[in-house]
Amino acid sequence: MDLSTVQIPVERVAHSKRSEVDFNHLPFGKVVTDHMFICTFRDGSWQDPRVVPYQPISLDPSAKVFHYGQTIFEGMKAYKDTEGKVWLFRPEDNQRRLNISAKRLAIPEVPKEIFMEGLKTLLKTDQDWIPTAPGSSLYIRPFVFASGKGFHASPADEYTFIIACSPSGPYFSGKVSVRIEETYSRAADGGVGFAKAGGNYAGQFYPTQLAMADGFQQVVWTDDHHHEFIEEAGAMNIFVRIGNTLLTSPTSDRILDGVTRKSILQLAEDEGIPTEVRKIRVRELVEASQNGTLKELFGAGTAAVVSPISSFGYQGKRYELPDLENSYASQFRKRITDIQYNRAKDPFGWRFPVE
Amino acid sequence: MDLSTVQIPVERVAHSKRSEVDFNHLPFGKVVTDHMFICTFRDGSWQDPRVVPYQPISLDPSAKVFHYGQTIFEGMKAYKDTEGKVWLFRPEDNQRRLNISAKRLAIPEVPKEIFMEGLKTLLKTDQDWIPTAPGSSLYIRPFVFASGKGFHASPADEYTFIIACSPSGPYFSGKVSVRIEETYSRAADGGVGFAKAGGNYAGQFYPTQLAMADGFQQVVWTDDHHHEFIEEAGAMNIFVRIGNTLLTSPTSDRILDGVTRKSILQLAEDEGIPTEVRKIRVRELVEASQNGTLKELFGAGTAAVVSPISSFGYQGKRYELPDLENSYASQFRKRITDIQYNRAKDPFGWRFPVE
Ligand SMILES: Cc1ncc(COP(=O)(O)O)c(C=O)c1O
Ligand SMILES: Cc1ncc(COP(=O)(O)O)c(C=O)c1O
Numbered sequence: 001m002d003l004s005t006v007q008i009p010v011e012r013v014a015h016s017k018r019s020e021v022d023f024n025h026l027p028f029g030k031v032v033t034d035h036m037f038i039c040t041f042r043d044g045s046w047q048d049p050r051v052v053p054y055q056p057i058s059l060d061p062s063a064k065v066f067h068y069g070q071t072i073f074e075g076m077k078a079y080k081d082t083e084g085k086v087w088l089f090r091p092e093d094n095q096r097r098l099n100i101s102a103k104r105l106a107i108p109e110v111p112k113e114i115f116m117e118g119l120k121t122l123l124k125t126d127q128d129w130i131p132t133a134p135g136s137s138l139y140i141r142p143f144v145f146a147s148g149k150g151f152h153a154s155p156a157d158e159y160t161f162i163i164a165c166s167p168s169g170p171y172f173s174g175k176v177s178v179r180i181e182e183t184y185s186r187a188a189d190g191g192v193g194f195a196k197a198g199g200n201y202a203g204q205f206y207p208t209q210l211a212m213a214d215g216f217q218q219v220v221w222t223d224d225h226h227h228e229f230i231e232e233a234g235a236m237n238i239f240v241r242i243g244n245t246l247l248t249s250p251t252s253d254r255i256l257d258g259v260t261r262k263s264i265l266q267l268a269e270d271e272g273i274p275t276e277v278r279k280i281r282v283r284e285l286v287e288a289s290q291n292g293t294l295k296e297l298f299g300a301g302t303a304a305v306v307s308p309i310s311s312f313g314y315q316g317k318r319y320e321l322p323d324l325e326n327s328y329a330s331q332f333r334k335r336i337t338d339i340q341y342n343r344a345k346d347p348f349g350w351r352f353p354v355e
Numbered sequence: 356m357d358l359s360t361v362q363i364p365v366e367r368v369a370h371s372k373r374s375e376v377d378f379n380h381l382p383f384g385k386v387v388t389d390h391m392f393i394c395t396f397r398d399g400s401w402q403d404p405r406v407v408p409y410q411p412i413s414l415d416p417s418a419k420v421f422h423y424g425q426t427i428f429e430g431m432k433a434y435k436d437t438e439g440k441v442w443l444f445r446p447e448d449n450q451r452r453l454n455i456s457a458k459r460l461a462i463p464e465v466p467k468e469i470f471m472e473g474l475k476t477l478l479k480t481d482q483d484w485i486p487t488a489p490g491s492s493l494y495i496r497p498f499v500f501a502s503g504k505g506f507h508a509s510p511a512d513e514y515t516f517i518i519a520c521s522p523s524g525p526y527f528s529g530k531v532s533v534r535i536e537e538t539y540s541r542a543a544d545g546g547v548g549f550a551k552a553g554g555n556y557a558g559q560f561y562p563t564q565l566a567m568a569d570g571f572q573q574v575v576w577t578d579d580h581h582h583e584f585i586e587e588a589g590a591m592n593i594f595v596r597i598g599n600t601l602l603t604s605p606t607s608d609r610i611l612d613g614v615t616r617k618s619i620l621q622l623a624e625d626e627g628i629p630t631e632v633r634k635i636r637v638r639e640l641v642e643a644s645q646n647g648t649l650k651e652l653f654g655a656g657t658a659a660v661v662s663p664i665s666s667f668g669y670q671g672k673r674y675e676l677p678d679l680e681n682s683y684a685s686q687f688r689k690r691i692t693d694i695q696y697n698r699a700k701d702p703f704g705w706r707f708p709v710e
Pocket of ligand 1: 232234237257258261
């Protein structure tokens with residue numbers, strides 16, 4: 001296939017399901033659009049990219065994704081501005097990160113042209129599905145999984161790359177309180193924590209259920225050695241504000257290099273907010289909370305955008321965060337969403353037109 | 356469903372594929388039998404257990420297994436003795452371990468009755484598929500995956516439990532040499548390493564490919580902190596013989612509690628072989644190799660049975676193992692397979708008749 005001239009054929013649905021959807025009360029990630037993009041890796045190359053009606057996937061029971069969790073994904077959003085123009089936010093970063101994940105999971109990399117042309121063709125096909133109600137957007141889920149067969153713990157010989165879309169409302173409803181994890185871990189040194197690998201998420205479900213049973217919404221992961229340093233949350237990187245300083249953990253092979261995280265770091269620099277990217281001890285959070293210098297804790301991610309955290313739990317105690325006017329979280333949320341929805345200038349070149 | 360009287364309906368294939376298979380040259384895990392067992396968790400309970408023709412699975416693209424790697428499996432074998440009787444080896448240990456994995460992965464546990472009756476019904480249906488050529492057996496793959504839908508990183512509301520079977524030859528062809536891993540890791544403290552969770556395997560593929568490119572067949576994993584202690588291999592627990600002492604690492608939340616491993620420990624006790632279950636430093640292996648006391652290294656697992664290791668690589672050097680007559684590995688292999696194939700007494704009650 002000549003990648004310089006990728007042409008993506010589109011097979012349209014006979015009847016759109018769009019009229020069945022209440023766009024003013026959208027849940028997160030449950031409603032799907034009419035179409036999906038699909039492409040298959042077979043005989044050593046990615047083949048047959050196309051947009052087709054959203055439809056079930058048929059797989060042999062020995063497909064390796066079922067057994068060895070050989071699967072990676074991305075999370076992106078498309079935004080519609082008041083003039084109906086469609087925008088993505090730093091999509092090439094997601095494309096690059098998908099391939100970083102692919103490499104670590106022994107999945108063949110997806111050529112940039114296929115990713116970008118597939119995505120654009122799909123978005124143009126389903127552009128009427130992009131919601132415009134405040135706080136809503138089109139969540140986009142590119143994923144690649146091992147569709148090749150065999151009960152043998154080794155990489156598959158066939159992979160399927162799909163992009164699906166879901167018009168979605170906010171990820172969290174209400175305040176977010178987090179538990180700082182002291183027992184379970186998300187990632188090992190030398191492991192796959194930096195990749196958006198399926199298994200990283202399944203491993204979080206049980207500890208998160210335990211946290212939820214105690215009244216939290218998310219877990220903040222810590223290092224697996226001594227649970228001494230905070231790392232990130234289930235689907236968000238974590239920021240801390242102590243005094244006026246903004247802190248976040250450095251990325252590593254255990255932490256996802258979030259697009260929202262790095263955008264916030266750039267905005268902070270732009271606004272002259274003193275920032276430190278360094279390891280953050282749990283003890284430091286607790287002490288700052290006790291002496292009143294802990295001003296904010298917030299999560300940052302494509303799905304959750306910027307989500308203020310109202311309290312954290314640690315060693316059986318709850319630490320409340322103050323309710324600030326004009327918080328860093330609210331400032332960053334506004335600046336990022338203004339850029340995403342084309343309501344403000346885009347000095348960094350993050351906005352990407354779908355046309 | 357009343358579990359005390361589980362009845363498993365069987366829908367048979369119209370035409371068996373059995374005559375197309377060369378039972379004297381079986382690969383591992385590639386040929387599948389005519390039928391499979393399937394059962395679905397829905398509305399809070401396991402429902403509709405049945406044996407059906409082996410067939411593709413149809414799933415929504417948002418099925419959580421594709422995104423979050425929420426999947427677990429087991430590996431077992433069925434053996435046919437010279438009189439045509441069919442045997443399993445400690446199947447209840449696999450059933451129990453599946454549920455240990457299930458709990459950690461937030462997957463609903465599979466009731467013992469469904470597992471055991473499903474397995475027996477399937478084996479009776481496909482008993483003609485159990486190979487009898489030396490070194491071959493019917494590999495059995497029970498697995499449970501999240502078939503419920505939604506682009507939201509949280510447990511699914513629907514799961515599928517399948518048992519499939521593959522008449523198989525040996526797992527390894529030829530000698531096995533291993534690389535002791537110094538960079539990558541398989542599992543974190545507090546992670547899911549002790550579970551047969553899909554993601555544990557996908558994460559091993561890339562480091563294993565790197566090892567293969569350097570002429571090894573498998574990686575021996577070490578702790579993720581300092582790569583100081585050996586843990587286990589990709590699909591085998593690891594045993595070491597120094598002098599006449601048998602050593603193996605203790606199980607932990609990073610290491611799979613292998614059925615073969617614990618069977619070997621019991622056989623060693625039975626035979627009066629001095630045994631130590633303790634952490635093993637890589638340095639100790641290297642020193643023992645250098646001073647000539649390192650007699651054996653072998654892997655133990657259902658698929659690989661007992662597989663002698665001929666050399667190990669560490670810090671760019673290769674250490675060869677001697678080629679012993681009457682090695683522990685060959686003794687254990689003989690004792691275990693004699694029990695499995697009903698060629699010897701079974702003092703431990705490990706053999707389980709399928710009838
Ligand atoms: C584990 C994890 N950390 C952080 C993030 C945030 O990354 P991004 O801002 O690129 O969405 C996500 C979500 O994508 C995630 O899954
Ligand atoms: C990671 C791992 N370790 C060890 C083993 C050996 O366990 P068992 O002897 O129960 O097959 C397996 C295979 O099942 C495995 O996948």
